[in-house]
Amino acid sequence: MKSRLTGHAGQVALAASLFVFSFGCVSDPLDHAEELIAAYDFKSALAVLDQMTGAEREDMRFVRLHAVSLFVEGNIDEGFAELDSIRSDDPASQLAAARALYEAAVVIIREKNRIREAITLLDSCRTWDPDLKQKVQSLVWNRALEYFSVPGDGGYQLIQFASRLDEGIVRRLRSFNRLYYNRYNEMRGVYQALNLLKNRVELFRNNNQRLPVNYRELGQGGFT
Numbered sequence: 001m002k003s004r005l006t007g008h009a010g011q012v013a014l015a016a017s018l019f020v021f022s023f024g025c026v027s028d029p030l031d032h033a034e035e036l037i038a039a040y041d042f043k044s045a046l047a048v049l050d051q052m053t054g055a056e057r058e059d060m061r062f063v064r065l066h067a068v069s070l071f072v073e074g075n076i077d078e079g080f081a082e083l084d085s086i087r088s089d090d091p092a093s094q095l096a097a098a099r100a101l102y103e104a105a106v107v108i109i110r111e112k113n114r115i116r117e118a119i120t121l122l123d124s125c126r127t128w129d130p131d132l133k134q135k136v137q138s139l140v141w142n143r144a145l146e147y148f149s150v151p152g153d154g155g156y157q158l159i160q161f162a163s164r165l166d167e168g169i170v171r172r173l174r175s176f177n178r179l180y181y182n183r184y185n186e187m188r189g190v191y192q193a194l195n196l197l198k199n200r201v202e203l204f205r206n207n208n209q210r211l212p213v214n215y216r217e218l219g220q221g222g223f224t
Contacts, residue, residue, distance in 0.1 A: 033065050042072040064100040071104035098129030115154050119161045148180040156187035
């Protein structure tokens with residue numbers, strides 16, 4: 001599901017959202033932002049939240065909604081900076097930050113080209129709130145199965161991450177669907193070969209102060 005509205009349609013939606021809010025049809029900007037987020041209109045939610053000033057921006061609910069919108073719109077560093085403003089030794093702050101990370105990851109993980117971003121958020125959220133581990137595992141497992149049925153390495157990336165949370169996840173995949181398990185193994189072989197090649201290139205550059213011009217210069221190992 002796409003998170004960004006683009007072109008004329010997106011501009012109209014944003015203008016309409018700000019018009020409704022400006023004329024008082026929605027009394028609470030946080031309620032309005034939450035409604036926009038529920039409708040997957042994160043760009044308009046950010047516009048509403050960015051109009052808030054002063055003490056309003058220190059409210060924990062504001063921080064959570066703002067961080068979620070920043071993450072989904074691709075502003076990862078800004079999102080983490082937002083959460084760092086409330087994350088402290090206070091358990092409630094930690095839980096709010098973890099919840100924001102999880103909520104954003106649920107949206108981002110549905111975009112095939114943003115899986116690594118989702119993994120970064122999920123890894124942080126289960127650290128900040130260990131009780132989320134089960135939800136994270138369930139989310140990752142379900143999305144991995146979806147991605148194994150389409151081109152790309154999304155399923156592989158998610159199972160690799162899941163294996164850090166549960167050592168038995170690969171065995172579970174093998175029992176659940178042998179075709180997906182075979183795809184996972186094929187991708188693992190490709191990544192292992194690429195990593196080996198990368199290491200040999202780095203070693204060659206360190207020894208010769210230049211990059212190799214062909215595979216033969218890397219020596220034995222099947223890359224000829």
